[in-house]
Amino acid sequence: MEPQTKRWKGSVCDTDSWVPYPVLSDEQSQEVGLIEAFAAPILDKKETSRLVRELNSVYPLSGLQHIKRVRVCQKEGSPHPLEVLVCRVSDAPDMKVISIDSLLPSDGVRCNGLGEPFVVKVPARPPLTRPQFELASKHWPTSFHEDKQVTVALRGELFSPPQKAAMHAYMMSAVAAARAAKKMGMEPVGAVVVDPSTERIIAVGHDCRADHPLHHAVMVCIDLVARSQGGGCYSFDRYPACLTSLTSDAFHNEPDTDASSQPYICTGYDLYVTREPCVMCAMALVHSRIGRVFYGNTAADGALGTKFRVHSQKDLNHHFEVYRGILSKQCEDLNVPTAT
Numbered sequence: 001m002e003p004q005t006k007r008w009k010g011s012v013c014d015t016d017s018w019v020p021y022p023v024l025s026d027e028q029s030q031e032v033g034l035i036e037a038f039a040a041p042i043l044d045k046k047e048t049s050r051l052v053r054e055l056n057s058v059y060p061l062s063g064l065q066h067i068k069r070v071r072v073c074q075k076e077g078s079p080h081p082l083e084v085l086v087c088r089v090s091d092a093p094d095m096k097v098i099s100i101d102s103l104l105p106s107d108g109v110r111c112n113g114l115g116e117p118f119v120v121k122v123p124a125r126p127p128l129t130r131p132q133f134e135l136a137s138k139h140w141p142t143s144f145h146e147d148k149q150v151t152v153a154l155r156g157e158l159f160s161p162p163q164k165a166a167m168h169a170y171m172m173s174a175v176a177a178a179r180a181a182k183k184m185g186m187e188p189v190g191a192v193v194v195d196p197s198t199e200r201i202i203a204v205g206h207d208c209r210a211d212h213p214l215h216h217a218v219m220v221c222i223d224l225v226a227r228s229q230g231g232g233c234y235s236f237d238r239y240p241a242c243l244t245s246l247t248s249d250a251f252h253n254e255p256d257t258d259a260s261s262q263p264y265i266c267t268g269y270d271l272y273v274t275r276e277p278c279v280m281c282a283m284a285l286v287h288s289r290i291g292r293v294f295y296g297n298t299a300a301d302g303a304l305g306t307k308f309r310v311h312s313q314k315d316l317n318h319h320f321e322v323y324r325g326i327l328s329k330q331c332e333d334l335n336v337p338t339a340t
Contacts, residue, residue: 015167018328020159035090039084040116041083042080127142178334182338187209189217204221206220283303287318292322
């Protein structure tokens with residue numbers, strides 16, 4: 001059951017034909033929304049520090065801590081090199097004519113040094129990814145605390161060639177299981193659970209809904225992992241492609257191993273599955289404490305990127321990484337009807 005990564009060379013293992021992209025949360029994936037605010041030119045650069053201090057006391061811009069108060073003037077040739085945010089449009093008092101005097105209370109900010117206000121759009125929330133940051137910064141200077149792993153992953157460069165070769169082998173095992181299911185008239189979906197610390201396949205499963213409506217490929221794999229730990233609820237012995245590489249007895253017979261070192265079901269493991277899991281399977285992966293999920297094809301009811309993003313729901317007590325696009329062509333071909 002071990003993936004023969006050394007055999008996957010040249011055209012046989014074309015790792016350049018697919019790219020694993022991260023499936024991020026809605027907050028990381030969506031564009032940063034914009035809100036309107038009043039800004040004004042700073043007429044006297046020497047007054048900048050005072051103006052920022054006094055504006056902060058009158059209009060602290062609560063919730064917009066990611067916004068820089070001052071920016072370089074956007075108009076070429078302007079005699080005023082700096083512009084400052086005064087307040088949100090929604091925070092300004094109702095008035096028929098907008099002027100710097102009407103925006104600022106006379107006892108709060110000395111208006112000398114400020115020109116007449118104008119409306120700008122600023123990012124409503126802090127950017128979480130570099131693409132969001134680059135778009136947000138086109139409107140107004142914004143602070144950004146970069147997650148470099150996410151940046152590299154979005155470029156499709158997170159995994160090294162040897163890592164991609166291993167991923168290719170694991171997903172090919174899932175594809176083979178999916179083909180076995182297809183031959184038996186079941187959904188062509190296969191899944192593989194891998195222990196990345198040992199590069200060992202723990203379980204291989206495929207769709208078995210001919211036996212039970214809940215036996216999706218992912219559910220079968222999780223049950224097979226549980227069986228390897230002395231649990232499991234079902235028997236898939238009549239399906240040769242559904243198997244586990246480690247039995248509970250074998251685990252306890254390994255030297256220098258005790259029960260306390262055994263993971264809770266899928267803790268720290270990776271799942272490779274040919275099709276994006278549904279909500280039921282995604283929640284089962286949450287409860288089994290999977291570490292990472294790699295899938296090939298999206299699904300209309302997919303819960304890890306297409307319809308929902310279960311793995312990033314803040315109110316859940318476990319979260320995991322998700323990557324899509326692994327061997328997408330081979331996984332897509334599984335759905336092509338077999339010629340008779």
